[in-house]
Amino acid sequence: xxxxxxxxxxxxxxxxxxxxxxxxxxxxxxxxxxxxxxxxxxxxxxxxxxxxxxxxxxxxxxxxxxxxxxxxxxxxxxxxxxxxxxxxxxxxxxxxxxxxxxxxxxxxxxxxxxxxxxxxxxxxxxxxxxxxxxxxxxxxxxxxxxxxxxxxxxxxxxxxxxxxxxxxxxxxxxxxxxxxxxxxxxxxxxxxx
Ligand SMILES: Nc1nc2c(ncn2[C@@H]2O[C@H](COP(=O)(O)OP(=O)(O)O)[C@@H](O)[C@H]2O)c(=O)[nH]1
Ligand SMILES: [Mg+2]
Numbered sequence: 001x002x003x004x005x006x007x008x009x010x011x012x013x014x015x016x017x018x019x020x021x022x023x024x025x026x027x028x029x030x031x032x033x034x035x036x037x038x039x040x041x042x043x044x045x046x047x048x049x050x051x052x053x054x055x056x057x058x059x060x061x062x063x064x065x066x067x068x069x070x071x072x073x074x075x076x077x078x079x080x081x082x083x084x085x086x087x088x089x090x091x092x093x094x095x096x097x098x099x100x101x102x103x104x105x106x107x108x109x110x111x112x113x114x115x116x117x118x119x120x121x122x123x124x125x126x127x128x129x130x131x132x133x134x135x136x137x138x139x140x141x142x143x144x145x146x147x148x149x150x151x152x153x154x155x156x157x158x159x160x161x162x163x164x165x166x167x168x169x170x171x172x173x174x175x176x177x178x179x180x181x182x183x184x185x186x187x188x189x190x191x192x193x
Pocket of ligand 1: 019020021022023024025026027028038039040127128129130131151152153154155
């Protein structure tokens with residue numbers, strides 16, 4: 001389902017899901033929101049936006065989170081900067097059976113810092129833990145500064161735990177403000193000649 005949230009609506013917090021195509025971003029959102037799983041692989045075109053209301057321990061009142069699930073195949077730069085704009089938290093996903101998706105976490109992290117330019121809560125998910133036979137050896141703690149959780153969108157292992165781990169890391173200040181639309185400013189400097 002694709003629809004837009006208007007900035008005039010009540011405060012909401014944007015959480016993005018990023019990572020290589022095929023790692024399970026769409027499946028994780030499906031598991032978390034609809035409690036189901038499908039093995040039919042549909043490439044996400046553009047972005048799927050799923051609003052979700054929950055109460056966090058910090059706020060004790062309902063908060064509206066909006067999950068943004070982007071296609072890994074979307075290469076347009078302008079689209080991407082809009083995708084990242086106003087993000088309060090990020091979930092980065094790799095596939096436990098595919099070492100390249102783990103190495104690529106590095107470039108996803110870089111894309112985040114390049115586009116967001118402020119510290120936001122982030123979490124790293126190693127997905128497809130149900131495929132124990134296919135799991136590959138990965139360099140441990142390649143990303144030491146980010147909490148890593150092993151999940152399965154297929155059987156649901158750790159999925160709720162992972163999303164809530166991130167929701168709880170959202171700060172009071174972020175909750176207070178909600179999404180802040182990006183303000184574009186032009187800097188003009190004058191030089192004395
Ligand atoms: N076995 C298994 N397959 C998964 C899991 N998560 C996703 N998949 C499968 O991996 C493929 C890609 O998943 P998808 O959610 O579309 O990935 P996305 O491109 O990152 O959105 C699909 O065939 C899914 O059914 C999982 O936890 N376990
Ligand atoms: Mg997808």
